[in-house]
Amino acid sequence: MATESGKIDPMYQFEIHPLVDFNLFGYDISFTNSSLFMLLVLGVIWIFMAGGMKRDIVPGRWQMAVEGVSGFVNNMMSSSIGPEGKKYVPFVFSLFMFILVANFMGMMPFGIVPGVHTFTVTSHFTITGILALMSFSIVLIVGFWKHKLHFFSLFVPHGTPWWLLWLIPVIELFSFMVRPFSLALRLFVAMMAGHVLMKVLAGFVINGINAEALWVAPLVSVPSFILMIGITMLELLVCAIQAYVFALLTSLYINDAVNLH
Amino acid sequence: MPQIAQLLETYASQIFWMLVTFGIIYFGIARMMLPKVEATVDQRNKKIADDLATAEAARAEAEQLEEGGDKELVAARTEAQAKANAAKAKAAAATEKSLAAADAEIAEKMATAEADLAKATASAMASVESVASEAAADIVAKVSGVSITPAAAAKAVKAVMANG
Structure with missing residues (x-):
């Protein structure tokens, strides 16, 4: 937190500083x-995975955790896509783990x-944006690879009445093209908003304690601090949910590409 | 908002390091380590399934054996019952036969005895008659002094005995 003339800038945490040029x-x-x-x-991620590589038939706690995560992604893929989803497990696993750990890293009290x-x-x-573009590209590549130009039938859902054929494909195309943006912005906004909120509340606590008027600390700092505890819990939940949502939506989009509609 | 304010100066670095990191995660972790973890899980699941199948087979075998044992038991019981019944019938027949034989013997003996008895009675009766007629002749002689012939005495006795 940059404290310039006693002010706490909640956006400072997002600033990037070069360490080595x-x-x-x-x-x-x-x-x-x-x-x-x-x-x-x-x-x-590497330490987490390496800890679960003992390959025991009867797993220990750590191995159980690693197998739990891998089984979780596996289940998600096979339930969204089917048996063909196995191929995309490494990609979605990377996405999920990277986002999850990055989110949690941001919550660490370093x-x-x-x-x-x-x-x-x-x-x-x-x-x-890169993450979203990667999953969007996978969808495009897999779609055109598997179905060639037939992939465009994705924009004409089954049962579309003929007199709506001029409208439905446009809407479908639009919703398709919006996917990378919604993926990227959802995660970015959720993380940024949460961290700004936490930083603002932390500013209240600190400035309240430093205030000259003595009544400010109990009236502002204490409620803010209590609220912050709740918000922090919520943020931890959001960290996991956002990673899950990103992975789940990616698996659903890949399903579109693999199985069409 | 530093995300926008610093976009132009940092995008190359962000993209570069992002791709490097994600590439290592994808190729180094998700494609190298993850399959091993999955293989372990699959191996365990397979082992569990195999063990379960073995147990199921053993159970089925035991059930079958039990069923076979039951059948044998039933057969043995039926056989034993049949044998017992046969023995009982045989014994009954033998008893009946010996009973019949004994009955016949008894009947024969009784017939003989009855015949003997009848003969003895008849002879006794005859001797009684003769004794009675002699006695009657003696009595007549003593009482009346009339001597009667034994034939007349016998005739009189016979008449009395026939009446009495």
């Missing part, structure tokens, strides 16, 4: 705090160490 073909690909948190996410700021990777629409 890199340049590639004229593009600035500096290693930033955002990149650092992506690598943290990668490391956490800020108690002075000078360290937690960064939420998924609160940037560049990131969520």
